[in-house]
Amino acid sequence: MSQTATHSDSFDATASKIGMWLFIFTEMLLFGGLFIVYSVIRFSHQAAFHLAAEELDLTIGAINTVILLTSSMTVAMSVTSMQYGNRKLTLILIGTTILLGLVFLANKYFEWSLKIEHGLYPGSAILQGFGNGDTLFFGLYFFMTGLHALHIIAGISFLGVVMSRVAKGKIHAGFFAHLENGALYWHLVDIIWIFLFPLFYLIT
Amino acid sequence: MSTTEKHHIVRYRTYVYILLALLTFTGLSILVTSFELGPLAVSAALLFATFKTTLIFMYFMHLKFDQPVYGIMVSVVLLVFVAVLVVTFLDYSFR
Numbered sequence: 441m442s443q444t445a446t447h448s449d450s451f452d453a454t455a456s457k458i459g460m461w462l463f464i465f466t467e468m469l470l471f472g473g474l475f476i477v478y479s480v481i482r483f484s485h486q487a488a489f490h491l492a493a494e495e496l497d498l499t500i501g502a503i504n505t506v507i508l509l510t511s512s513m514t515v516a517m518s519v520t521s522m523q524y525g526n527r528k529l530t531l532i533l534i535g536t537t538i539l540l541g542l543v544f545l546a547n548k549y550f551e552w553s554l555k556i557e558h559g560l561y562p563g564s565a566i567l568q569g570f571g572n573g574d575t576l577f578f579g580l581y582f583f584m585t586g587l588h589a590l591h592i593i594a595g596i597s598f599l600g601v602v603m604s605r606v607a608k609g610k611i612h613a614g615f616f617a618h619l620e621n622g623a624l625y626w627h628l629v630d631i632i633w634i635f636l637f638p639l640f641y642l643i644t
Numbered sequence: 645m646s647t648t649e650k651h652h653i654v655r656y657r658t659y660v661y662i663l664l665a666l667l668t669f670t671g672l673s674i675l676v677t678s679f680e681l682g683p684l685a686v687s688a689a690l691l692f693a694t695f696k697t698t699l700i701f702m703y704f705m706h707l708k709f710d711q712p713v714y715g716i717m718v719s720v721v722l723l724v725f726v727a728v729l730v731v732t733f734l735d736y737s738f739r
Contacts, residue, residue, distance in 0.1 A: 454711070461714055465721045472725045476732055483736060498674070505670050513663040516654070516704040523653045620706075627704045634696050637670075638689035642677040 453617040460621040464628050467591070471632050474584055478639060481576050488573020493644040495560065496581070500551050501641035504544050505633065511540035512630040515599070515623045525613035527606060534603045534619075537626060541596045548589050552582075581640055588636060591629045598622045652709040662703045669696050 482489045518533035555578075559566035562579050602622040605611045611619050673692035677685045702708040707715045 457710075457714070458717075461717055465717070468721060469725065472728075476729060479729075480732065480736060502670070502674060506667065509663060509666045509670070512666075512700065512704055513659050516659050517656055520654055520656060520659070624705055627700050630704075631697050631700055634693050634700075635690075638673060638677070638693050642673060642689045643686050644677070 451615075451617070456617045457620060457624075460624050464624060467628055467632075471584075471587075471635075474580075474587075475635060475639070478580050478584070481580065485573035485576060488571060489577050490644055492570075492574045492577035493640065495555075495558075496641050497551060497554075498641050500547055501637055504547050505637050507540050507544050507547070508630045508633050511537045511544075512627050514540070515626045519616065519620055519623050522606070522611065522616045522619055523613060527609070527612070530606050530619075531603060534599055534606065534622075538596050538599050538603070541592050541599075541626075545589060545592055548585065552585075584636060585640070588629070588632055591632065595622075595626045595629045598625055652706075654703070654706070654709060658703065662699055665699055666696050669699075 514533045515537040518530045518537070521529040521533060555561065560578055561567070562575070562582055567575050567578055599622050602611065602619050605618065669692045673689045676688040676692070679685065681688070701718060707718065
């Protein structure tokens, strides 16, 4: 392990990045499959999805979109600053990304709490009274945004490890493949949200 | 070769421009869906999401600057996904 941690001859940055991309592909197809499920169910329950989608708070969804897009920019910039060898700026930029991720999760928490308070959660009596379409919509809403939130938590953890390695000098201007991979993962999480946002909040 | 990394450095300014474009597309997709356009709004919102994803793939994820192999791999996966999507919808439209 310590060999890959330093700038050793056995490390192959291209292979490392291809490995990260392969993992990203599995994630893309995982969420891709869920998007297809969503489309098919929406197709067969159009009226219910129309009404249920209006329950969601567009403002909170839009704010979270802006937060994630901005965090994607800061993590992309951290790769540039690492390439310039500016460790302090890199740490600030990764830290900002993590902070924005946490703000996203806090918003998600309040959003979910409000829905649950109103009795809109899978298996609730109110939802069952509305019928199958609404049950399916909120089932998908909680499952897909929940799975996405888990990815945000994974991304924050990933970037946290990368950040401590940058701080220790294990990731530096001549060896930053792990920072690049962390950034790639964060962008993936951003892309998933870019599709979740219109599907759940915009299209009614 | 084994230890070389990509040395193309993307400027900070480029990322700021991309973020501004992403925010503009977000605003436009919100604007478009605020009118009652029905299926057209769905297509428009998904089209803007696709534009945004393309920008993120090309610039934030460096596909534009990296070796072509990554871009080729991404295209193949996207084609597979589109194929599954098309087959599913063909199935549903002709039932």
